[in-house]
Amino acid sequence: MCGITGIFAFNEIGRFNLPNLSRATEALDHRGPDHQNIYVDEFVGLGHRRLSIIDLSNAANQPMSAENGRYQLIFNGEIYNYLELKKELTAFGINFDTESDTEVLLQLLIHEGKAALNKLNGFFAFAFYDLQKGEMLVARDRFGIKPLYYYEDEDRFLFASEMKSILRYGIAPQIDHNALYTYLQLNYLPAPKSMIKGVEKLMPGELLIVKKKQVEKETYYKLSDTFTDPFNGNYDDAKAVLREKLEAAVQKRLVADVPLGSFLSGGVDSSIIATLAKKHHHDLHTYSIGYSDNPFFDETEYAEAVAKKIGSKHKVFRLSINDLQNYLPEMLSHFSEPFADSSALPVYALSKLTREEVTVSLSGDGADELFGGYNKHAALYKLWNQGAKEKLVSSFGSLWKTLPQSRNNPVGNLFRQLHKFSEASQLEVDEQYWLLASLQSAQSVTNLLSDNVLDAIDYEAFDSWKQDSLSSMNTKSINSALQTDQSLVLQGDMLPKVDLMSMAHALEVRVPFLDHEVVAFANSLPDNFKVNGKMKKRILQDAFREELPSKIYNRPKHGFEVPLLGWMQKELKADIQHKWLADDYIESQDIFDVAGVKKLKLKLFSNNPGDSHAHVWALICFQEWYSNYIES
CATH class of the missing domain: 3.60.20.10 (Aminohydrolase, N-terminal nucleophile (Ntn) domain)
Known part of the structure; x- marks a missing residue:
């Protein structure tokens, strides 16, 4: 590395x-x-x-x-x-x-x-x-x-x-x-x-x-070639093959002449990797991160349960808002270009702290894109297989739009998901995927950009690129969505995040799920082995169910999220108002629309912020990059 x-x-x-x-x-x-x-x-x-x-x-x-x-x-x-x-x-x-x-x-x-x-x-x-x-x-x-x-x-x-x-x-x-x-x-x-x-x-x-x-x-x-040779065995056969291939992939990635450990978030993916690694690396150290100020985002109890079951030497790093704020400037300085996946911040912190003990770490990245682990996969399945409940949700679009929406609490997050589901139900298949995979709509983006930037955009070229990127989304198929994820989300978001944040500290992170033999096998499996009306990542969960603690199943998926909203409304508020998104600075750049950014700030600091904190975070990341790479 x-x-x-x-x-x-x-x-x-x-x-x-x-x-x-x-x-x-x-x-x-x-x-x-x-x-x-x-x-x-x-x-x-x-x-x-x-x-x-x-x-x-x-x-x-x-x-x-x-x-x-x-x-x-x-x-x-x-x-x-x-x-x-x-x-x-x-x-x-x-x-x-x-x-x-x-x-x-x-x-x-x-x-x-x-x-x-x-x-x-x-x-x-x-x-x-x-x-x-x-x-x-x-x-x-x-x-x-x-x-x-x-x-x-x-x-x-x-x-x-x-x-x-x-x-x-x-x-x-x-x-x-x-x-x-x-x-x-x-x-x-x-x-x-x-x-x-x-x-x-x-x-x-x-x-x-x-x-x-x-x-x-x-x-x-060609990634697309891996979807053309379907697996012919039954579900139990597939589970056995998956266990064999994934264990071999993990074992290959244990070769190192330096100390090696494994990230352990408490989710199914990293738990499987740590469990398999412990079989062949008896002195395995595992590492997880939690939030001391926000229990809603803290998943360390699940990681500790896995570590106890497999017998790894586990360390938990608990971060406060102060810790996040201290890490923020140095983390943002490592982005070669704007990157607004906020989970990069905990990955940065986890990598920094893990590197104090090991030089190589295993990770569970890639499983969601191979087996269907995101909420959007469950949403797409339900959009394409609507029962009475789904049809009712779709019909109440105007209601969901009026209710408070936020990623930062269970009720607000539910309203947010219902609203997006209702919106998606009115679209074609490829646009359903784009809506569920996007941070904000094209119209919302247009409202944020200055007239000079809008005039400079080649919309025909963008539409052509978008059409090519969504070319796999031509059928109502989970595998079509996963192929698009692997060629778009995985290589554009998840992998750069881990590479940039880990290599900022000279920590090598290895991803067994992306062994090309594991990928080819996963992509050969039928849709219903991965996602059905009750379960995401079905075969992955079932294949290792006996080896993992029961408490890590059937719980809400948070990913590696950061409690951004509360942080922005308090500790970061002054910098948002007077530095990154100050009216005079926005006007001098002539990149963003002053009125559009003002409106976004008003929403962020209101009682119904919706997803405004995510949109503001994208602007913060851009502004820091702009300062480091354009102004300087």
């Missing part, structure tokens, strides 16, 4: 950027505190920051070279099947100087080129350079677990693990207004979008071949 960056100059003008390589590499120091080095030749520069996980010796440092410097590799990630691949390569007479997975990847790329990608089990972003051919191969893992930004113009090709590194090459950052329009609707920016014009994210399962003045893009893995 590391940070990578590089440049491929197309001409003499592009070469002027080579001296910026060291600064671009230093911008990633938090991702790799153990070693920094660069490689530079006439037209190519590669930079690497290392977090040592496997083979801690200096021999495994990067950039790693072979055959008298002909080949160079910089690599961020882990290859879990590297020992099997090493055995294959050794059988062909290849000798190894290290015990690292990096050297295995280097030799595999030398001998098999881009075909090597299909053999890898792991998560990665890397650049492989062949000096003799003057060619660079850049690739990202199948699901986008590891990030990769890139920029191309007529003079140079640039890439990096984070936006802040790309900007060290001297790009003048300009806001992409279509990206801003997308961000305010979704809370995040899915690949290939970024908030800076000209900078893109490489899509999961894609590779780039860079040579001379050309950058060619190819797809080596």
Whole structure:
């Protein structure tokens, strides 16, 4: 696990950027505190920051070279099947100087080129350079677990693990207004979008071949292919296969030459991962986080029940509002671009505190998108299978709209969900998904943006992107929703959140649910194995029911939410009013509409705030990013 960056100059003008390589590499120091080095030749520069996980010796440092410097590799990630691949390569007479997975990847790329990608089990972003051919191969893992930004113009090709590194090459950052329009609707920016014009994210399962003045893009893995080979066994057969594949995925991810632990929130997903890990890692440490000021959001009792059952050495970190406020500035500074999933804050805190004891942690991320764990999945099922109760809810749309709505208490949250369900019942299938997956509507976003920004948005391009993103939503199928989740929410929200917040503290987080064999199996299962009228993540819950405490079942799902509303109405109120959303500052930026933002603030501080706190949070995250990356 590391940070990578590089440049491929197309001409003499592009070469002027080579001296910026060291600064671009230093911008990633938090991702790799153990070693920094660069490689530079006439037209190519590669930079690497290392977090040592496997083979801690200096021999495994990067950039790693072979055959008298002909080949160079910089690599961020882990290859879990590297020992099997090493055995294959050794059988062909290849000798190894290290015990690292990096050297295995280097030799595999030398001998098999881009075909090597299909053999890898792991998560990665890397650049492989062949000096003799003057060619660079850049690739990202199948699901986008590891990030990769890139920029191309007529003079140079640039890439990096984070936006802040790309900007060290001297790009003048300009806001992409279509990206801003997308961000305010979704809370995040899915690949290939970024908030800076000209900078893109490489899509999961894609590779780039860079040579001379050309950058060619190819797809080596298609998520959609995993939905085309249905599982033929019965439900009990599927549970057995799931247990086997998931345990194997966990076991592969326990390989490390540094201390390893596991996040344990008390939800089903992380509880399963911790339970399986404890079978093969007897000295397992588990970590959870709770809120000392707000019991509604605290789930630590469930995590403690799991830890007690499996016998892990468990530690609970309890955060107060003061703690959150102290973490906020440093957390926001680690966003390469605006990112408004508020659960990033507890992930940041959990990662910081966990890193004091371990260097690697397992996580339960990915299960919701594979097996249908979100409230929207249950809502979609009910929308498509309406009984008398659902029809009644749909018909009372005007009533739900008038009732107080809030994510911060059970009653307000129920009214919020009923209102959204009623709205969705009036829409086509793809728009139902978009409504349930969005933070706010296009009209609501329009009310927040200045006339100059609205005039600059290419609505036709946005609609085309949206249509492509929702192309799987052409049937009333849970699997269609899950495919869309995996290509949109997972790679745009959940994975960047964990990567950015954990790597801010040089903590490697591994996600067994996203082993590509587990993903392929999950996506082969029929809808009713995952979601029905009574249960979400049905097969996942049932497959491990005997191994988990009964109290973690059938309880409200909070996710990793933060008590934002109370925090904003008290401790953050002054900064909202006089800093982030001050009228004169909003007017000077000419990005947001002054009247629209005023109206939003009035709602936030009213007796019926609805989801206004979530909308304000999106603006706060943007304003902090704007201050760090545009104004400065």
